[in-house]
Amino acid sequence: MNKTPFSKIKNATQIFFEELIHPSPSQKSRRGLGGQAVLIPLLAIFTGLVIGAIFIISTSEEVYAGFGKSFAAGLAASWNSVASAYSALFTGSIGDPSTIVAALKSGDSLAIKKAFNPILESLVAANPYIFASLGVALGFRAGVFNIGAEGQLYMGAIFSVFVGYSITGLSPWIHIPLAMGAGALGGAVWGFVPGWLKAKTGGHEVINTIMMNYIAYNLSTWLLSGPMRRPGAYNPITANIQPSAILPNFFGPPTRLHLGIVIALVMAFLVYWLIFKTTWGFELRTVGSNPKAARYAGMNIVLVTIVGMTLSGALAGMGGANEVLGVNYNLALAFSSGYGFDSIALALLGKNNPIGVVLASLLYGTLRNGATNMQVVSGVPIYIVQVLQAIILAFIAAPAIIRTVYRLRAPKEGEETLSVRGWGGA
Amino acid sequence: MATTATIYHRGMLAASPRRQRIMGAAFLLFGVAIWLFFIRTVQNPNEVARYAMTLNYEAETKIPDWIVPVLPAMYICMGISFILGIYQIARGFKRWTNLALGLVVALFIFAFLTRETAGASISLAGIFYLTLSSAVTLTMAALSGIMSERAGVVNIAIEGMMLMGAMTAAFIGSVTHSLWIGLIAGIASGMLMAFIHGVLSIKYKTDQIISGTVINIFATGLTSYISTKFLQTYQYLNEPGVFEPIAIPGLVKIPFFGPIFFNNNICVYIMFVVLIVLQIALYNTRWGLRVRSVGEHPKAADTLGINVIRTRYMAVLLSGAMAGFAGSYFSIGSVGRFDNLMTGGRGFIGLAAMIFGNWNPLGGFGAGMLFGFADALGSKLTILGSDIPTQFLLMAPYIATMIVLAGVVGRTMAPAADGVPYEKE
Incomplete structure (x- = not known):
């Protein structure tokens, strides 16, 4: 046996596959459970897409016209409607393979950019979701249900756009962190209040954050129609931010992918490190999963709850800042298309694990971006994505349904269930 | 779950002397706010506010418009707030505290509305x-x-x-x-x-x-x-x-x-x-x-x-x-x-x-x-063209809910098993 690097790799691969095929008994049970942790979300997504297809079929006029003619024509029309919708979803979110190949062959840089633009746009769409759902996930880990990501996003956007347009003559090295930090601060303030109320008075954060959402929304409406309105503008919109506050674009127009995605991934790593690799993160998770044990262990529940909620808000606020500094360059009325609410579902979909959350956000950003194309090409309204999201989330939250449908074995050990504490807050 | 919260009894809470004084101070503050924001900003002391009391003028039952002299009305509102506040600090309304609070808030709103309507009319x-x-x-x-x-x-x-x-x-x-x-x-x-x-x-x-x-x-x-x-x-x-x-x-x-x-x-x-x-x-x-x-x-x-x-x-x-x-x-x-x-x-x-x-x-x-x-x-x-942004009015219910939830106006009590799935043993 010669010890070339190549054979080493080959050996390693072989060992890896052997491990995979013949796991030791103790590992088997662990992997079986871990396998379901991946399998169930995948099956949930698959089932969601199937139900979505049924949905598209049952609301398609062509299908009813087809069945009016003959059964076969109806089936064909059903297939066509689903195929056209889902293929439009695919080309809109990932890109059209033939266009990509043609563009690469031609070597024209603009054509290549255009061909790859759908997937870049998907990343742009996923970007705010990563921030916001990381925030929500962090909250869940600390045992608080942050429905207020939407309001925190608004506050983050307001703060960062203000720093973005009002301060002039700064270097981007200072201005961008400053504006991003302002966004985090805005969200943090909006997270701190319900966190403090929960820890000190027991007022449930679900209601408080919902209330804070509406307060933030009304506040932004007032600011945009009054103090922060662009001079001379008739519609409620702020001035554009200074060029020094704009998050740099990677590939230049027409693509829009900007530095925000890197910041988001760094934040995901930081959150991962914080909650799984630090003592404080351990406290946070203990308080979140078993407050009684945390109290007996002498952990400061009040502090953890407040800081957890504040950080959660800060992350959501960065999501708002990201949209302002990277995509819109200003703040207009109702700029959020429900990022905060969707991010709740995404945090749950990612099982409140930063890696899972990033993946879920990427999936949802992709779906959403593709859905725009789907609406144009096949006339299926973009809202189908929300229906899919709800169905997938329902299956994730109630895995027993998926197990029944696909005859999966229930895990022997108690699995991690998603839960939020009741109104009492105790 | 929520049993610790339910130990607080509404009557007990209202009777606590610290809370009684805070409430009284709040009543006085409302009175001061009426003076500060509304009375001081009145330019024409003889101005009146006209409240329309009839929904549909073709209806059989018509009542004449209610004409309110702005300045006296606001002084009355302020005066009642002060009296209630002083009584609350000295003796306390005990279990009627929330009612008194409601009255003070209502007076404040009325003063506000009168200030906004001054010189114009609004349909009550x-x-x-x-x-x-x-x-x-x-x-x-x-x-x-x-x-x-x-x-x-x-x-x-x-x-x-x-x-x-x-x-x-x-x-x-x-x-x-x-x-x-x-x-x-x-x-x-x-x-x-x-x-x-x-x-x-x-x-x-x-x-x-x-x-x-x-x-x-x-x-x-x-x-x-x-x-x-x-x-x-x-x-x-x-x-x-x-x-x-x-x-x-x-x-x-x-x-x-x-x-x-x-x-x-x-x-x-x-x-x-x-x-x-x-x-x-x-x-x-x-x-x-x-x-x-x-x-x-x-x-x-x-x-x-x-x-x-x-x-x-x-x-x-x-x-x-x-x-x-x-x-x-x-x-x-x-x-x-x-x-x-x-x-x-x-x-x-x-x-x-x-x-x-x-x-x-x-x-x-x-x-x-x-x-x-x-x-x-x-x-x-909005129709009246008020200079107070309506957004702040729209925020009011949310802020009020948060205050109530925080236990300032007395604790609310959720059903004890609210949100807990039932598992039969």
């Missing part, structure tokens, strides 16, 4: 009419929440159920050309959503808040999808019309209140009937006792032979029916068509009204009227 009757019409949905949403939470199932899906109700009522109402069938369909669609909520949270023991979130997202997506695909494309699918107002003979002739309360469409009357029936049923019948026992201590209820699961399903379905009705009122009770996201978060405000009203139907109605009033005031002041 119109404000109350608008208040009622926006209170209908808020109250029904609150009742929906009360129904399900009294049985121990948290329902934050009211918003979604309302959207489904609104869309279905408009759609079915247009197709069948019958508002009644539309209304029934709207209620049924709310119940369908509630059934899903029930299956997820009762059968599969999913966390009830997550299950509610699922319903909200699902309903938002589904209604927007159908509305975009069909209702906006084909106008005839979205023209259900609205229920016509029915004047109740006799009662409608009561001055001022008659035209406001007794000349409405059938939905408003149904709301009042549901409100009264629910209030009596929950507190004065065997059925109500059972529902509440399931919400407070399901294990004890089960031991006594009450079917917890069935009671919870029934409560959630009834809750869905009420939310579906509230949604139907949006489309076929007032606007006459469905628009995407037309409920605009009223389901959540209804939830706030439920908490504000301490999980009690009449309390929920009171809170609904209060929030509706803020709403109505906001839209009337």
Whole structure:
């Protein structure tokens, strides 16, 4: 046996596959459970897409016209409607393979950019979701249900756009962190209040954050129609931010992918490190999963709850800042298309694990971006994505349904269930 | 779970001397605020504010406009606030503290309104009419929440159920050309959503808040999808019309209140009937006792032979029916068509009204009227061209709810087993 690097790799691969095929008994049970942790979300997504297809079929006029003619024509029309919708979803979110190949062959840089633009746009769409759902996930880990990501996003956007347009003559090295930090601060303030109320008075954060959402929304409406309105503008919109506050674009127009995605991934790593690799993160998770044990262990529940909620808000606020500094360059009325609410579902979909959350956000950003194309090409309204999201989330939250449908074995050990504490807050 | 919170008794809390003084100081502050913000800003001391007291000038019962001299009225408001504040600090209102607080806030609002109306006129009757019409949905949403939470199932899906109700009522109402069938369909669609909520949270023991979130997202997506695909494309699918107002003979002739309360469409009357029936049923019948026992201590209820699961399903379905009705009122009770996201978060405000009203139907109605009033005031002041941004008025109910929730105005008490899935042992 010669010890070339190549054979080493080959050996390693072989060992890896052997491990995979013949796991030791103790590992088997662990992997079986871990396998379901991946399998169930995948099956949930698959089932969601199937139900979505049924949905598209049952609301398609062509299908009813087809069945009016003959059964076969109806089936064909059903297939066509689903195929056209889902293929439009695919080309809109990932890109059209033939266009990509043609563009690469031609070597024209603009054509290549255009061909790859759908997937870049998907990343742009996923970007705010990563921030916001990381925030929500962090909250869940600390045992608080942050429905207020939407309001925190608004506050983050307001703060960062203000720093973005009002301060002039700064270097981007200072201005961008400053504006991003302002966004985090805005969200943090909006997270701190319900966190403090929960820890000190027991007022449930679900209601408080919902209330804070509406307060933030009304506040932004007032600011945009009054103090922060662009001079001379008739519609409620702020001035554009200074060029020094704009998050740099990677590939230049027409693509829009900007530095925000890197910041988001760094934040995901930081959150991962914080909650799984630090003592404080351990406290946070203990308080979140078993407050009684945390109290007996002498952990400061009040502090953890407040800081957890504040950080959660800060992350959501960065999501708002990201949209302002990277995509819109200003703040207009109702700029959020429900990022905060969707991010709740995404945090749950990612099982409140930063890696899972990033993946879920990427999936949802992709779906959403593709859905725009789907609406144009096949006339299926973009809202189908929300229906899919709800169905997938329902299956994730109630895995027993998926197990029944696909005859999966229930895990022997108690699995991690998603839960939020009741109104009492105790 | 929430037992630690329930140890606080309302009477005890109100009697604490520190709280008594803080309240008294707050009353005085309101008085100072009236002087600072309203009295000092009056330019013309002889100005009057004109309040129109008649909704419809063709009606038989007309009352003359109420003409209020601005400055004296505000001095009176300030004076009463000061007197109440001093009494509160010296002796304390004891268990009437919240009532006194309500009175002071009302005086403050009246002073504010008078200041805004100075030199112009505003229809007081119109404000109350608008208040009622926006209170209908808020109250029904609150009742929906009360129904399900009294049985121990948290329902934050009211918003979604309302959207489904609104869309279905408009759609079915247009197709069948019958508002009644539309209304029934709207209620049924709310119940369908509630059934899903029930299956997820009762059968599969999913966390009830997550299950509610699922319903909200699902309903938002589904209604927007159908509305975009069909209702906006084909106008005839979205023209259900609205229920016509029915004047109740006799009662409608009561001055001022008659035209406001007794000349409405059938939905408003149904709301009042549901409100009264629910209030009596929950507190004065065997059925109500059972529902509440399931919400407070399901294990004890089960031991006594009450079917917890069935009671919870029934409560959630009834809750869905009420939310579906509230949604139907949006489309076929007032606007006459469905628009995407037309409920605009009223389901959540209804939830706030439920908490504000301490999980009690009449309390929920009171809170609904209060929030509706803020709403109505906001839209009337916009017409008046007030320099106070209406957004701040619209924020008021939310801030008030947070204050109530924080226990400043006395603790609210959620049913003890609210949000806890029941597992039979």
